[in-house]
Amino acid sequence: TGTRSTWSGSGTVVSVDFNGVNVQADRITTSGDVLVASDYIEIDPSVSYEVSLWMKDDVAVGTRYLGIYVYDKTKSTLSVTPVTTAGVKQSATSNFYFWNGRVGNAWKQYTGYMFAHDTARGWGVGQNVAINCILPPNARYVRLRYLNYYNAGTTVNAWFYNPKIVPVGATMLDADGTPIRALGNQIWLDSIGLKTKNAAFKNVMM
Helix, strand or coil, rough: CCCCCCEEEEEEEEEEEEEEEEEEEEEEEEEECEEECCCECCCCCCCCCCEHHHHHHCCCEEEEEEEEECCCCCCCCCEEEEEHHHHCCCCCCCEEEEEEEECCCCEEEEEEEECCCCCCCCCCCCCCEEEEECCCCCCEEEEEEEEEEEECCCEEEEEECCCCCCCCCCECCCCCCEEEEEEEECCCECCCEECCCCCCCCCCCC
């Protein structure tokens, strides 16, 4: 739709080439620090979710991030339990990122997972990330966030495209072929908004 009305933080919706296709992406141009976060998205803590985002940048300065905020039913911030793709649990944190670093000037997709609160295995998944997280049992909302940060006076353009939050289906398998989590509807944020399979469309972004 060409708008970012339900996303916080400064950015500009622009047309950009994505591997030969013209798409709308969110461009953040800053010499400082910018954080962009989605609206509140309702989740089920007994379900696992895939979180993904395409990114690129133009200067080897600063840091780009993909992360989440998690909330309870009153929208108070909660901590999640980070778990590495090697299966090592870390200390709980409310400031969780799947990835941070410099992307490069070619599109790259980052995919991490929010595991259901009782997930005890299958943590070694993801694309271009080294860490996922386990949801607390009282989680009710999530906000996806991405950052163009720590640029220390150098102007950096960073582009963010096709952010998604998708419940994990039965096709997601553990190393031995066992489904990690099976569930129903899909939810995703894309270049035209928040959608739910077999449910009403809610416009969120661009």
